[in-house]
Amino acid sequence: MTETIVSLRHVAKSYRRGKQSIDVLQDLSLDIAKGEFVALMGPSGSGKTTLLNLIGGLDTPTSGEITVAGQRLDQLGSGALARWRSTHVGFVFQFYNLMPMLSAERNVELPLALTLVGIEDRAKHKPSELSGGQAQRVAIARALVADPTLLVCDEPTGDLDRKSADDVLHLLQVLNREHGKSIVVVTHDPKAAEFAGRQLHMDKGSLLEAGSLAA
């Protein structure tokens, strides 16, 4: 039996803006098995980042159930959610979110992870001294430090040239295949689909194709 790492049931998310309520996700259900590498695609504004943030425990749903690595996230308060997140999920963002004053190794705080992503020779460099592709690999190394089972990446290749994007996608594939990380990548990059094992497509807050869904 395959273990499930991410399970959403009838999840809705709305944002309040003054008196107005903006419904971003509606009745969304999804299962991701442990060890999957999923590419989440869809037009800008369709709710990809919102969904990714819910899966990673950066935000909580308005209604519905979210279970990740056996933990019901929708029942946790913000403190408990932050603690859970820090040990279970690694985050990778489009613009790396590195600390500009710190060298690569101090951004990561675990030099072994730099070896894993293949840039140990840039350990002493600051972000401004790294290419986009190198900076993203440092960001991936940092996301791996707590040895999370789940990596969530929001457009990790969005700011990279083709070669650097391929290097980052290949690195994610190695982390998935050889290190057993479950990965969800939001991307506009059609080539990401070649690296991921499964594609999900979002439109206007709903999944068009949810793959293998339990009841």
Ligand code: ADP
């Ligand atoms: P995507 O990542 O697919 O581009 P998002 O999840 O970022 O889409 O956004 C989906 C919709 O939710 C957009 O219409 C956006 O304006 C709205 N939205 C996202 N975050 C907030 C927020 N914090 N407050 C209000 N509206 C938001």
Ligand code: MG
């Ligand atoms: Mg987004």
